[in-house]
Amino acid sequence: MKQMKHEPQLLKLALEIGVGYAKKRGFADFDKGVSPKDKVECIYRLLVNDNLIQPLAKDKEDGPNMKHKLILWISRQLPTEHPLLND
Template sequence: MSLAIILFSGNVRARVIDIRSVTMKSGKHDAQLLKLAMEIGVGYAKKRGFADFGQGISPKDKVECIYRLLVQDNLIQALPKDKEDGPNMKHKLILWISRQLPAEHELLN
C-alpha cells in the first residue's frame, strides 16, 4: 500500500506525492538546538529525581533517555514504534525545545 498526500496549489491543480519521499527538514541551527534540548532535558530529569548522566553514557543513549522521559510525562508525542530511531528522536527533541523558546530567539531565526 502506498501512502500519498494530495497537494493543492493556487491554480487548483492537484499534485500527488509519496509520503515516504518527504524527509525531515533540517535547520541551520539544529545542532545547537539539540545541544540545548539535551542540557534542559538533563536538568529536567534531575529535577524529576533521576541520577546524573555519567561520562560513560553515550550521546545516543542520552537522547533516547530524554526522549522517553518526555514521552512518559506527556511533554512530547511518542513516535510510532517503527519510527523510533536516533534521527527521529533527535528531531522530536529539537521540535520540543523550539516550542519552548521565545519566537525571537536567535536559534529560531
C-alpha cells in the same frame, strides 16, 4: 523531516534542558561514559512518559527521529526571537 538551520545547537540545548528536567524529576545525573545517543533516547522516553511530547510510531523510533523530536520540543519552548530560531 524538515531541517532547521541550527539543529546541532538546538539538540545540545535540548539535552541540557532535558538533563536538568530529569534531575528535577529525581533521576541521577548521567555518567561521563554515557553516549549522546543514549542521552537522546533517555530524554526522549522521559518526555514521552510525562506527556510533554508525542511518541513516535514504533517503527519510526530511531536515533535521527528521536533527535528531531527533541529539536522540535526545544524550539517550541524558546521565545520566537531566540537567535537559534532565526535564520
